[in-house]
Amino acid sequence: xxxxxxxxxxxxxxxxxxxxxxVLDPRSGLDGRHDVLVRAGEIAEIGAPxxxxxxxxxxLDGQGRHHLLPAFFDCHVHxxxxxxEHKEDLETGTRAAAAGGFGAVIAMPNTDPVIDSAAxxxxxxxxxxxxxxxxxxxxxxxxxxxAGIQLTEMAEMRDGGALGFxxxxxxxxxxxxxxxxxxxxxxxxxxxxxxxxxxxxxxDGVMHEGAVSAALGLAGIxxxxxxxxxxxxxxxxxxxxxxxxxxxxxxxxSVEAVAAAKAQGVAVSAEVTPHHLxxxxxxxxxxxxxxxxxxxxxxxxxxxxxxxxxxxxVIDCVATDHAPHAREEKEVPFEQAxxxxxxxxxxxxALYTELVLTGVIGLGLLVERMTAGAALFELPVHRVAVGQxxxxxxxxxxxxxxxxEHGWESRAANSAFAGRRMHxxxxxTVAAGGVAYRERNFSLVAV
Amino acid sequence: xxxxxMGDLDREAIERITDHAARFAEVSDREIKKVxxxxxxxxxxxxxxxxxxxxxxxxxxxxxxxxxxxxxxxxGSSVSKGESLKDTVLTxxxxxxxxxxxxxxxxxxxxxxxxxxxxxVINAGDGKHEHPTQALLDVYTxxxxxxxxxxxxxxIVGDVAHSRVARSNIVAFGRMGAHxxxxxxxxxxxxxxxxxxxxxxxxxxxxxxxDVVYALRMQHERMAQAPVPSLREYAACYQINERRLxxxxxxxxxxxxxxxxxxxxxxxxxxxxxITAQVQAGVVVRMAVLYTVLSGARTQxxxxxxxxx
Numbered sequence: 001x002x003x004x005x006x007x008x009x010x011x012x013x014x015x016x017x018x019x020x021x022x023v024l025d026p027r028s029g030l031d032g033r034h035d036v037l038v039r040a041g042e043i044a045e046i047g048a049p050x051x052x053x054x055x056x057x058x059x060l061d062g063q064g065r066h067h068l069l070p071a072f073f074d075c076h077v078h079x080x081x082x083x084x085e086h087k088e089d090l091e092t093g094t095r096a097a098a099a100g101g102f103g104a105v106i107a108m109p110n111t112d113p114v115i116d117s118a119a120x121x122x123x124x125x126x127x128x129x130x131x132x133x134x135x136x137x138x139x140x141x142x143x144x145x146x147a148g149i150q151l152t153e154m155a156e157m158r159d160g161g162a163l164g165f166x167x168x169x170x171x172x173x174x175x176x177x178x179x180x181x182x183x184x185x186x187x188x189x190x191x192x193x194x195x196x197x198x199x200x201x202x203x204d205g206v207m208h209e210g211a212v213s214a215a216l217g218l219a220g221i222x223x224x225x226x227x228x229x230x231x232x233x234x235x236x237x238x239x240x241x242x243x244x245x246x247x248x249x250x251x252x253x254s255v256e257a258v259a260a261a262k263a264q265g266v267a268v269s270a271e272v273t274p275h276h277l278x279x280x281x282x283x284x285x286x287x288x289x290x291x292x293x294x295x296x297x298x299x300x301x302x303x304x305x306x307x308x309x310x311x312x313x314v315i316d317c318v319a320t321d322h323a324p325h326a327r328e329e330k331e332v333p334f335e336q337a338x339x340x341x342x343x344x345x346x347x348x349x350a351l352y353t354e355l356v357l358t359g360v361i362g363l364g365l366l367v368e369r370m371t372a373g374a375a376l377f378e379l380p381v382h383r384v385a386v387g388q389x390x391x392x393x394x395x396x397x398x399x400x401x402x403x404x405e406h407g408w409e410s411r412a413a414n415s416a417f418a419g420r421r422m423h424x425x426x427x428x429t430v431a432a433g434g435v436a437y438r439e440r441n442f443s444l445v446a447v
Numbered sequence: 448x449x450x451x452x453m454g455d456l457d458r459e460a461i462e463r464i465t466d467h468a469a470r471f472a473e474v475s476d477r478e479i480k481k482v483x484x485x486x487x488x489x490x491x492x493x494x495x496x497x498x499x500x501x502x503x504x505x506x507x508x509x510x511x512x513x514x515x516x517x518x519x520x521x522x523g524s525s526v527s528k529g530e531s532l533k534d535t536v537l538t539x540x541x542x543x544x545x546x547x548x549x550x551x552x553x554x555x556x557x558x559x560x561x562x563x564x565x566x567x568v569i570n571a572g573d574g575k576h577e578h579p580t581q582a583l584l585d586v587y588t589x590x591x592x593x594x595x596x597x598x599x600x601x602x603i604v605g606d607v608a609h610s611r612v613a614r615s616n617i618v619a620f621g622r623m624g625a626h627x628x629x630x631x632x633x634x635x636x637x638x639x640x641x642x643x644x645x646x647x648x649x650x651x652x653x654x655x656x657x658d659v660v661y662a663l664r665m666q667h668e669r670m671a672q673a674p675v676p677s678l679r680e681y682a683a684c685y686q687i688n689e690r691r692l693x694x695x696x697x698x699x700x701x702x703x704x705x706x707x708x709x710x711x712x713x714x715x716x717x718x719x720x721x722i723t724a725q726v727q728a729g730v731v732v733r734m735a736v737l738y739t740v741l742s743g744a745r746t747q748x749x750x751x752x753x754x755x756x
Contacts, residue, residue, distance in 0.1 A: 211639035216554050217575030217614055220637070287555030331533055333553030335574060 003161035005379060006104055006135035007128040008094070011434030013041030014390060017054025021062030021394065025070050025384040026364045027371075033064050038390040041433020046386055060394065060428060067363075070382035071103025071134075071391040071431055072348065075373035076168070076193075076247055076271060076319035078340070079105075079136065081124055083112030088324040088411045090124075093344070094133040096322070096410035098437035100344040101393035101426040103382055104135040104374065105322075109146070110169035116141040116152045118160045125161055134431035137377065139166040139193055142181050146170050151181060155188040163377045164191035168247060169294075171197045171229055178233060182242035191269075191377055193245045196229035196254070197221075197295065206335050208296040212281040218335065221296050227253035234261035234268055245376055246270040248321050250295035252305035259314045269376045271319035272306050274347045275416050278354050279303070283416070289330045289337035290414045293323070297416075310369055311361055317372040320347050324412030341416040346403050348395070349422035357423055392430040396442075399425035448740045449561050449568040453579045453618040461622060465587045467735035468728070474511060475731060485514035488741060491544035493535070493560070494571075495521045495551040500702060500726065501571050501580075505548045508733035517544070532556065536563040545741055549573070567740035578611040581701055582619035584732040588725050589659065592697065597624030600656055603645075604685060605663030605709050606635045606674070612701045613663060617643045628657070631685060634674045650684070651691060661699045662687050665709045678708055688714055697721055 018036040023046070025031075035052035037045040045052055049064065062068065079093035088096075090107075097105050107124070109115035115124060121140050128136040140157045144150045146167040154165055165181070172178045172194065181192055202225040207213050209220025230246055234257060237244045249255060249272050261268045275293060280300050283291045291297060309315040323340025330337050348370065355361045374381045382391035404418040429437040450456075456464075474482055490509040494502050502518065509516045519539060530538075532551070539547070540563065547564060549557040550571040557570035572578045589596055601620050607613045607629050617640075620627045627645040629636060641647050654660065665681060675681045688711035692698060698710075698720045706712040714720065 209638055211642035214637040214639035215614065215643055217577070217609075217611055218554055287558065328531065332531060333551070333556050333559060333574075335553045 003125070003159070005161060005163055006137045006432070007125050008132040008135040008432060009130055011436070013433050014038055014430055014435050015040065015057035016430065016435070017052060017057045017059045018068050018392075018394065019054070019059055019061050020049040020064045021066050021068040022064065023068045023384055024364060024367060026368045027070070027381065027383050028385045030384055031364065036068055036384065036392075038392070038430065041390055043384065043386055043388050043390055046384070062394070065398065066427065067395045067397055068384065069101070069367050069393050069395060070371050070384050071393045071429055072101050072370040073372070073374040073382060074102050074105040074320050074322070074344065074347075075317065075377055077105045077107055077322040077344065078110070078324065079107045080111060080324060081127055082120075086326050089131070090128050090136065091131040091133065092409065092411040093322070093324070094131075094136060095437070096342070096344040096408065098133050098429045098431060099409040099426060100346070101348050101395065101429055102134060102344060103391035103393070103429065103431040103436070104137070106137045106139055106163060106373075106377060108166060108168040109139060109141045114141050114146050116144050116146070118153060118156045121157050121160050121162060133436045134429070137163045137379070139164050139168070141165065142167045142172055142192060143177065148173050148177055151184060154184060154190065158188045158190050162190055163379070164193055164245070166193035166195070166247070168193065168195045171195055171199065173199055175232060175236065179236050179240060182236055182240035182244070185240075185242050191243055191245045193247050194233055195247050196226045196233065198225045198229050201225035201228070205296070206292065207284050208281040208298045210281055210299055212284055216285070216287065223251035223253050223298060223302065226251055226295055227257050230254045230257040234258070234266055237261070237268060238264065238266040243267040248273050248276065248295055248319065249306060249309070249315060250276045251298050251302045255305045255309040255314055259309070262314060269316045270314070271317050271373065272310055272315045273319060273321045274343055274350050275341055277303065277306050277310065277318075278350055279416060287334040289332065289334050290341055290416045290418060292334055292337050292339050293321075293341050293416065294339035307355065307360060311365065316369070316376055318347065318351065318370050319373055320344050324410055325414045327413060330414045340414065342408070342410050342412050342414055345408055345410060346415060346417040346422065348426065349424045350417050350420070352397065353421070353423045390430045390433045393426055394428040395424055396427055397424045399423070401425055450579055450736055450740055451557050451561065451568065451570045452577050453582050453615045453622075456579070456622070458622050461583065461586060461619065464583055464732065464735045464739055465590055467738055468587050468731040471511075471731040471734040474734075475727070481511050481513060483513045484738060485509065485512035485741060488514045488545040489543070490514045490516050490546045490548065490737065491539055491542070491566070492516065492518045492548045493539065493550070494519070495556070496572070498550050498572070500729070501550060504729040505571060505733050507730050508737055511730070512734055512737060514545075514737070517542070532559060533563055536560050540564045540566065546737060569736060569740060572611055575609050575611050575614075577615045579615050580733055580736055581612050582615035583736065584725060584728040585616055585661070585699060586619050586623055587732050588699070588721055588728045591724070591728070592721060595624070596620060599625040599658045601625045601627050601659040601661060602654060602657040603627065603629045603661045603663065604651070604687060605631050606665055607631050607640060607663065608635045608637045608674070609666060610663050614643065616661065617645045621645070630654075632675050632681065654691060655693060657696060659697045659699060660687055660692060662709045664701065664703065665705055667705070682708055685709065686711060689717075692719065694719065699725060702726065
C-alpha cells in the first residue's frame, strides 16, 4: 500500500504544555497526575506535575483534575462528501470529530456517487488534505455502486490509499459475491467492513421488531435479519481465510455469532455504537425521527448483551456511525425519515455519563475501546508516550451540559441524544500533532 | 386539546365523550339535525388517504354542530407538488382553523401536525398506528347495546398487523373493562401485540366464548405481500359466518366489508351485526369529540354546554 492512509489539512505543529493533568492511557500504563509537553507536534516529555518547562509553548492548566487521554479513533463515520454536502462535509464532519475528542476517523463510501473507483477515492482524499481538521481515512466500496453485482477495482484503490472496503448502508446480499470479495482480499488486502442485514427479512421495516413496533403499527426489522448475516459471513471468512469487520452490531444474537467466530479463530472484529449501547426501542415510542437508525435500536436484553460484549472484548471498539441528515429530511413522519443519528460530539460524554458514572465499565476500558479501532484497520493506535505524535484529548469529567443546547459543530442536528444531560466535556483536541479543537470557554482562561 | 391516541384517554374521559355522544344522538333524530354549538368555528379535514366514510362522518359531525368545514385532500393539492407535511400544516394554519382532523398513511402524523399548529388536532388514522375515533364509536355502539363493557369477551379477528383500528380498540375495550383476544393468521399478528393487553389466538376454536366478534377488513392490496396463501384459505380459516357465530354473539366491523372474505354475506345482514349502528355512532361520537377538543382549545374561550332544546 503506497499512499498515506490518513489525510488532513496541514496545521502548525503544536507546542503545548499540559500542566498538572490526570493522564489516563491504559496502553502506556499511565493513570495519574503529570505534566505533558508537546513539542513540534510530538510528545516530548512526560514529568511529575509542575516540573516541566514549557518555554514558548501554549500552557494549559489541568489543575490536577482535567484528564488527558489518547485522542479517540472512529472507524465509522459518514462525512457525506461528495454529493451530499447539505448534510455534512469533510470540514464540518471533522470539526464535529475534533469537538468530540476524536483524533482520526474513517469515512464510509455511501455518498453520491458511491466512492467505488480510484479516481473518486483520489478526489475525496485531496479534499480531505485541504479541509479535514483531523486525519481521515477512507473505505471505498466493495461492489460497484454498492449494488452488489460487480467487484470494484480493489487492488488499484488499495494502492490509492484505501484502508479497506465496505458497502456500508447496504449489505453484500449475495453470498457468492461476498465469497468472491473475500477471495480477492488475498490479492489486495484491506479489511472488509460489513453492514449486516438480510434485506428479505428486514423487508420494509423501519424499527426493531418487538412490543414497541407492534404497538406503533410500524413494520419491524427482526434481530435475525442482522445475526444470520453475521453468522454467514463469519463462515465465509473462515472458509476463505479472510478478514472481516462487523459494523454496528445491534442485537444479542450477533454478539453471540461474533463470539463463536472468534472462539474458532476466525479473523473477525466488531464495533458497536454509543446509541446501541445506551438506547433501546423504547426511545422510539415518541416517534422522534432522530431515533430512526439502521440497524434499529433494539431491546433492553440486546443493549445489555452489547455492553457485555464491549466489556469482554467480543466487541473490539466503539464507533459512532455518525450519520448526519439535513433538518428537512428528518422533520417528516417517522416512516418517511432517512435512517441515522449523528454521534461524534456526544459519543464520549454519553458513554461516560451512562456507563462509567453508573459503574458499568471503567474509564480505562472506555478509553481503550474508543481508541482500539485504529489497530483493526492496521493503523497505529494513539498513545500518550514520549516520542509519539501528539493525538490527545483533554477532558473535564466534572463539566455538565445538555446535548445540543449550544448547537453543534456538525452541520446536522439529528442527534438521538439531543436534550439528554451529559457529564464530561472535551476541552481540547490535538490530532496528528496539530490543534484541532479548543472549547471556547476553556481556551479563554487557559492561554 | 388534541385527540391523538387512545392511550391518552382514561375510562372517565372515554365515558365523558360517549355521554356527550348520547346527547348529540337526539339531534340526529330531529327534523332539523343541527345545533349552533360550534358556530363560527372552522374544522379542517386534512386527508392524505382516500377515506369516504371517516371524512364524511367528520364533515357531517362538524356541520351538525354548525362549524365551517374545509376539506383538504392529498390529490390535486400542493402535496402532489412535493410540499412537506410541515409546510402544508403551516400554510393551512394561516387560515386559523380551530380544529384539524388528520388522516395520513404514516404513524405519528397527527402528533407531528399538533407540533406545528395551535389548532386542536384529531387523529383520524395515522398509518397502521391508531384510529381513536373509531375505537370511541365502537365503545359507544356497544354501550348503547349492552350498557357496559365490563367483563365482556371481545375477539378481534383478522389482519391485526396492518390495522390501526385493532390497536386503538385493544386499548379502548381494555380500558372499559372488557377482555380482548386477537385472532388471525400468525403472519398477520405482530410479535409483541400482547403487550397492549390482549390474548393471542391463531384459530377460532375458542370463538364460542366471545360475546362480541369484531372482524377486521382483509385488505386486498396487502395480498401482494402474500401474507396468507390465498383469500380462499383465509376465508376457510377465519371467515365469520352463520356456522361460526351463535345467535347470542354480536358482530362488529369497521367497514368497508369484503362480503365473502372476512364476513359471509348473510351474517352482514343478520340482526346480530351492529355494523350500521357503528356508522350511525360515527357521526355522534365525532360530534362529541369535536365538542370536547374545542371546548378545551388553548386559543378559545370555553364553549357553553350543548343546547339541545
